[in-house]
Amino acid sequence: MSAPPRLAPLEEARALLPTAPVAPRRLPLDRAIDHVLAAPLRAPGPLPPAPVALREGWAVASALTEGAGPYAPLPLPGLAWVVPGEALPPGTDAVLPPFALEDGAVLEPVAPGEGVRLAGELAAAGAELRPAGHLLAPADLLLAAAGIAAVEVRVPRIALRGAGLLAALVRAEGAEVVEAAPDLVLAVGATPDPLLLPAIATRPGEGLAVGRLDGAPALLLPAEPEAMLAGWWLLARPALRALAGRAPPPRQRMRLARKIASPIGFTELVALGADGAPAPPLGLVAALLTVPAGREGYEAGTEVEVEAP
Structure with missing residues (x-):
């Protein structure tokens, strides 16, 4: 009887996934919407150039x-x-x-x-209009009025193998879904070759694994939706943001309405409602709490740091 696979810490799994941004790509401004700026966008001259x-x-x-x-x-x-x-x-x-x-x-x-x-009232020549790492939105089309026709963006290429449920989330992070030459593969029901980490100490997360597919780093995700999303939040989303050169989601403080119990040795992801209590199945998720592997949880009333889902 073979021994169960070693449960790798979350940090070890993250280290095997991409951590460096992809090369910039120059796109027309309208096609760059929903992608991430590779460098600060600066005013080409005083704005407006004349009164x-x-x-x-x-x-x-x-x-x-x-x-x-x-x-x-x-x-x-x-x-x-x-x-x-x-x-x-x-x-x-x-x-x-x-x-x-x-x-x-x-x-x-x-x-x-x-x-x-007046001339220059909106911005002086060379002033930063948008920072590097900014995810361009439809409102950024107003930059065309400043004479900006094209921008440098980072567009990670993500292949989905049986993980089509995540396509919208991938695009929301400024990446594109591709069939060939991916920077990262997200797979459900496929076995990476080689399989580098067959088990990861996360909850939910049974079935999470890291390896390589199609010549690229691959994250094997569970088929069960709750566990699949946990794998997305804990591993896939941070990797996509690293590829795009985008900052992690903003963090805020929230007071827990109930006690959170967590087993030592597992990094646990807890979805919270707006009231600070664990969100019920199919309930609205207002924040995500990551309980480190070294903690047994938090008492009710504890103020914790959470991130947006």
Whole structure:
């Protein structure tokens, strides 16, 4: 009768999975959405490059409106109409509201810069607009207004073998699902060759293993959804974030509503609800608590550090 496989610590398993970011790839801005910036994104010049209108109205030289009023209209014909975001014509420095001009005469004065966004007001040349490791979102398409047409991103290539359930999670981390030449394989029901760690001391986690498949590092995941997600959170997601050059999920403090008991020697992942109690099966998960292998758990009322699911 063969002896059961050695239960490897979680840290040993993580060390066998990717820890270095993949090479950057330059993509058009619209195709880079949902991928991770490889380097800080900086303003190519002052933003805006010239004064622009913040409101609809008439572009004027403010000095020419001094003394204007309802009872002392000041003739100022030939003014140019501007809309928000439009560059001011040369020689103008303010936007007169629509109601302040009647029959070509100004009815009120405006101060220099009124109704105007000045050159460089949003960002100086070279200012950091987005940090490295930022996951680009649809709102980042606004960067096109700064003249940014393409960006350098890191796009990990992940192969799924029987783990299609995780495809959406893989894409949410800025990676892409591929069939060939992966950086990492996530597999269910496949045996890595070679099998480097056949068992890992995590709970849930029976069936978690690390090896190689398709010439790439591979994480073998359990088929049971709860254990599969535990393997994703404890091992797969950290590996994907390392490949993308992305920081770990943000951490926060939460007070436990109930006692958490955990066996010594196992790293345990506990899904918590918003009330600080363990989330029931199919319940909403508000936070994830990782109990280290050296702890027997936490008493009710303990404030612990958790991360977003």
